[in-house]
Each structure stands twice: as C-alpha cells, then as structure tokens.
Amino acid sequence: MYPASFKVFVPKSLDEALELLAKYGEEAKVLAGGHSLIPLMRLRLVKPKYVIYIGKIPGLSYIREEGGVIRIGAMTTHNEIEESQLLKEKNPLLSETASHIGDLQVRNMGTIGGSLAHADPAADYPAALTALEADVVLKSAKGERVLKVSDFIQGPYLTDLRPDELLVEVRVPVLSGAFGTSYKKLYFRAGDFAIVGVAALVELSPEGSFKRVRVALTGVGEKPVRARGVEEELEGKEASEEAIAKAAERAKEGLNPPSDIRASSEYRREMSVVLTRRALIEALRRARERLKSQ
C-alpha cells in the first residue's frame, strides 16, 4: 500500500529542523532510518502531513566520551553502536544489545533515536538503557530537556516527546571497576523482536560480593521493567550462581505480560526468570574476569 500524500522537508541544520518542528510539529513526523515509520505510513496507520528527514543534518551521528559519560547522537545506527570500540570497552551492554536487533539491513539503517522515540514495547535498547539508568536529551527551539529513559518511555509507542522536540542524544555511563554485563533475548526466528529480553549489569566489590546489580526486561509489559526485587535480593550478598538462581525467581514479581500469537503471558513470565538467571550468570562471569585482571 502507498502512504497518504505528504510534503517532505530536508533540513540541513539542527536549528532549521527545530524551526520546522516549532511550526509544523503537531502535523509532522520526523524521519530517521525509516524502519518503523515507513511501514506505519504505508499501512496508513500514520498519516503525517509533513515529514522532516533528519538524515542530512551534520553532527547527529557520533559516539564519544565527554564529561564522564558516553554521548551517542540520535542518528547513530544500530550497526555503529554494535561496532563501536569505545562502547565495547566502556559500556559493552549497549553494543551487545545492538547486535541482537533485527538483521544487518535493519542495523545499517535503524537509529538509536528512532528506536527510543518509537518506543516499541518489545524493542531491545529500552531494556539496556533502563538497566544503565541512561539519559535522553530532547531539544526544541525553546531549549533542552534531559530525562531518564525510564521516564521518557511512558507506554507502548508512547513517550514524553513533545511535538516541537527532537531527540538529539542518548547518554550512557562509563562503566568502571569489576563490572560485567549481558543481554539475553528470546525470539522465534533470527531477526525477530524479543518475546522476552533481559539486560543485566553486575558490579563486584574487591572482595567479590555484589556491589551493584541492575536488571531490566523488555517484551513483558507496556514499557521496560526494572526487576527491583532481583536487584535488592542480590546487592551486598556474596556473589554466587546459587544466589542468582534464587533471586532470579523474583524477576516475575508484579509482571503481567501480554499473550499473543508467539507466546502466552505465563510463558513470558517463566522465561523472564530463565533469561534473568542466564543474563546475571554471564554478567557475573564477565565481572569476575575483570576483577581477576585488575
């Protein structure tokens, strides 16, 4: 099916894009990689009067360490995040997560800004970025807002983005100390969205106990879910796989996942426990390797 007719703007600067959003924001859609927007427009589920393509704005695609955090431009593709040496060294959770998104064609075109603004409840980044307590930077002609990803995403395909705002940057922490991370994803066929996805971050104390544990899940609710029960159960305890197995049971606390053609709600709840256990065990193994090499 062809999309309904629309007018395209191709701004050459951020200021120009923000001016267009200030003028047409209510009736416009921003176009980044197009991997979510174009299918919706072709199905006429979305019929914007104006499309603002941001791919020609210089300076929206980068990954750099600055001010103690890693800053990622909104137009950075999944593939660039997967391949980034900086992220592999200082925040490998994000590059590992990117490697699980779709197939190579999707990763070559899709962008981190587009994925977050689209807020698919089964998307991969939101789980990792929630576990990392990451920030998003939103800009409009009036100024800038910085929000936690967990506050930015409000529900399925629903965010706090205002009509005149552009998501310009994602900020993730530089991980240090004896940390390990892992992203585990259950899907039917390679390239599919997650039935359940779990992002885990473990930081060990010099004595080898759990200093910090972060776990977040995707595919099991209206937005990414922090497994706070699991985190509380482990933090401060001696690190072991037995402790993880016991704590992982709490991953399903309060979850009421959707049932669909691919998986029942009950199956998703059970898989939340299994994937949490696997992600934490792998994160612990990686944290122990770092502890040994320090």
Ligand SMILES: Cc1cc2nc3c(=O)[nH]c(=O)nc-3n(C[C@H](O)[C@H](O)[C@H](O)COP(=O)(O)OP(=O)(O)OC[C@H]3O[C@@H](n4cnc5c(N)ncnc54)[C@H](O)[C@@H]3O)c2cc1C
């Ligand atoms: C076959 C296929 C398989 C996929 N598999 C997965 C998967 O396994 N896991 C996964 O997480 N995702 C998957 N995706 C989605 C993919 O990651 C998309 O790239 C992503 O959802 C949207 O990014 P985009 O750059 O293509 O955004 P677009 O499609 O261009 O835009 C998506 C939405 O975000 C808005 N938007 C885009 N950029 C900005 C911005 N900077 N500021 C404000 N609003 C903005 C647009 O207006 C639109 O509403 C898949 C997609 C396809 C087609």
